[in-house]
Amino acid sequence: METRRDVFQAIADPTRRQIISLIAHKSMNLNAIAEHFEVTRPAISNHIKILYECGIISIAQTGRERFCRIQPKNLREVADWVETFRELWEQKLDSFEEYLNALHSKRKKNGKAKRRRKSHIDTKKNL
Amino acid sequence: METRRDVFQAIADPTRRQIISLIAHKSMNLNAIAEHFEVTRPAISNHIKILYECGIISIAQTGRERFCRIQPKNLREVADWVETFRELWEQKLDSFEEYLNALHSKRKKNGKAKRRRKSHIDTKKNL
C-alpha cells in the first residue's frame, strides 16, 4: 500500500489504463471518472492516488472537486523503454542469426547474406 | 498463479523487464539468465514462464537446455497503447484549452488563438 510504485506497475492494472484513456482528452473529477466503472468510488479514489503518485496524472482542486488531468509526458518512460525493442520487431528477420548479420553489416543493402560464423551457442538452429 | 496475465502485467515486474533487456539481443538458456540475478533459479524459472505465457519470449528446447528468445512483436501491444498518448506529450501546449484549440482548428497555423468558448466544466483554469 505504501510501497513505492513505478509507472510500469501503475499501468499494469486494466482499470488504471482505462482511467488514463478516459481522461486523456478530457479532464474529469473523481466522481465523473468513477461513474464509468463498476467498482466503487473509493476503489477509483485509490487508483487515482496511485496514478498521481506515479506522475501520470495531475490533480487540480477547485472547491470540493478534484479534476484529474493526464500528465502524458510521464508516460514517456514506458514509451522509451518499449521503443528500445522496436528495432527488433520491425526487422522482418526470421532468425536471430539473420538479425545479427543485418546488425553487424549494415553497410550492405543485403543483410541476408548466408555466411556462417564459427559455431556459437546462439547460432544453433531454432533460436 | 493460474491467473491470466496480460503483457502489461508481465512487464510490471522489474526483474522481468531486466530479463527482456538481457535476452533482447542474445538468446540465453534459463540458468544463464538466472546467473544475472540475485534471486534463485526457481524464481527466474517462474518469470520465464510468465513471459512465455504472455508471448513475450519463445522457448526453444535443445536437449536439456531451454533457450529463451525475445518475441519482440508481442511487445507491440504495449507500444501501441502508449503511442496513443504520444501526440499528447509531444504537443508543447500548457493548457487543455490550448490543446483543444489546436486539435479543433488545425487549418490555422496558429493554434494558440485566445478565443473563449461558452463556459464548460473543462475550461476552468488550472486544468
Add this chain to the structure above:
DNA sequence: ACAATATGTAAACACTTGATTACATAAATA
C-alpha cells in the same frame, strides 16, 4: 443553518505475487 455533494481514509478481507527450500526428472558426461 441544513442538506446534498465531492471526496478522503481506515478497517477488513480475499486473492495474488514473488520468493524460498526441497525434491523430481531428463539429458549430457565421465
Add this chain to the structure above:
DNA sequence: TATTTATGTAATCAAGTGTTTACATATTGT
C-alpha cells in the same frame, strides 16, 4: 553406470493488491 547439469514443480510464506463498507470532512446550494 554413476554423476553432474539444466530444468520443472510443489509446498510454504510474507507482502502487496484491489476491493468493499462505514465513517469523516469540507464545500456548495437551498
